[in-house]
């Protein structure tokens with residue numbers, strides 16, 4: 001392998017490219033490669049176990065954080081704004097806990113503030129904090145909603161996630177293009193039909 005290729009691959013390894021990977025973790029990935037039918041000692045696969053291990057550390061970096069911390073800083077001066085705040089179609093990636101296959105999709109997150117708001121990007125940070133773990137879509141949806149509910153104490157929270165599951169599109173029944181939709185509504189969005197209709201229509205549902 002040329003120096004140039006080495007350098008290129010380092011770049012592909014992302015922010016954790018220097019993270020040491022224990023031997024037992026690399027061995028586990030070699031075992032999996034062998035089980036899949038390939039030879040982990042062939043040239044193209046030599047560096048793969050360390051790369052896969054670092055990639056998984058990155059996919060799962062949500063375990064290292066409490067997503068609620070992103071909601072700690074709130075703004076009380078809202079200029080009398082008492083309407084829905086919505087962050088729509090946030091792209092995300094997660095992994096299903098049943099196959100460790102990718103879940104890719106978009107989430108819409110809304111809340112009806114009581115007396116304070118958060119910086120809008122923080123809602124996406126909460127989503128990624130829970131998405132960067134082994135998940136099922138139903139729990140991801142519920143965890144994002146509950147986190148916002150607990151930390152902001154708003155009048156209502158609505159989370160709708162639409163995602164494709166690699167374990168379904170790439171294997172098994174092979175149904176590319178099929179999306180799964182989950183939702184979690186709390187407070188006024190659960191109890192009041194016109195509020196629910198308003199938030200879902202803002203989201204495009």
Ligand SMILES: [Zn+2]
Nearest residue numbers: 096098099167
């Ligand atoms: Zn799965």
